[in-house]
Amino acid sequence: MTRDIGAEFRAIHRPGDPFILGNAWDAGTAKMLVALGAPAIATSSAAHAFTLGRKDGGTVSRDEALTHACDLVAAVNVPVSGDFENGYGDDPDTCAETVRLSFEAGLAGISIEDTNFEAGNSYDRELAIERIRTAASAARACPRDFVLVARADGIMEGNYDIDEAIARLEGYAEAGADCLYAPMPKTMGDLQRIVAIGKSR
């Protein structure tokens, strides 16, 4: 039977009983983290950029990110998720294409954020949600499971507040995202508001 790495990855997402996703930046660090207990590995766009001698934020191409992710997939026997910035394009169809290429590369999932690197701000809410809707549709069209994480990065980037993040995450959930993520809320109360949006996401 063909292994469904995406389903294995989805199964360890249990609200209230979190696993620790080991963000690695080369095959050796991925192997170390698995040996030390990580049940799943992810790339880190910033850590990867630094290994290339580049700054974080839109400096790595999709091909480079996919090749890097493949190195981690080949190194470990646990699910690997791609931290794939803004999906490597503004267009929702580009996000969908990134999902398909990631699935074909053997990834168990990816995250897509709402940062427009060229403009130096966040995509408008409507476009951000449409990008997730199109990516989620591509994920559901994969022959096996694939975990799509939808990120609202505007709090961390200083582009919008918690209320806007909540509105985006609610939109992402409705659009079919499997897991929601708003990095660096300012307080535990804000985090609890975020978690309350989708207990199962």
Next chain:
Amino acid sequence: MNVLAAGPWSAYSRDALAKAGAARISLGSALARVTHRAIHDAATEMFENGDFSGLGNALPGADVDKMMD
């Protein structure tokens, strides 16, 4: 829901984030930047003070080897 355990959020334990309802806890680039801290501090001591003692704290190569299976 994913929670990033970096910056101020690194002060919260897995149990605390579990109680908040997290399904997974990611590290972002924080662990990589911990190694960058090690490089930064050891290299600063070497190049500014000629002090190599920071290298004495290295994980033995044999221990790293064991994790490369």
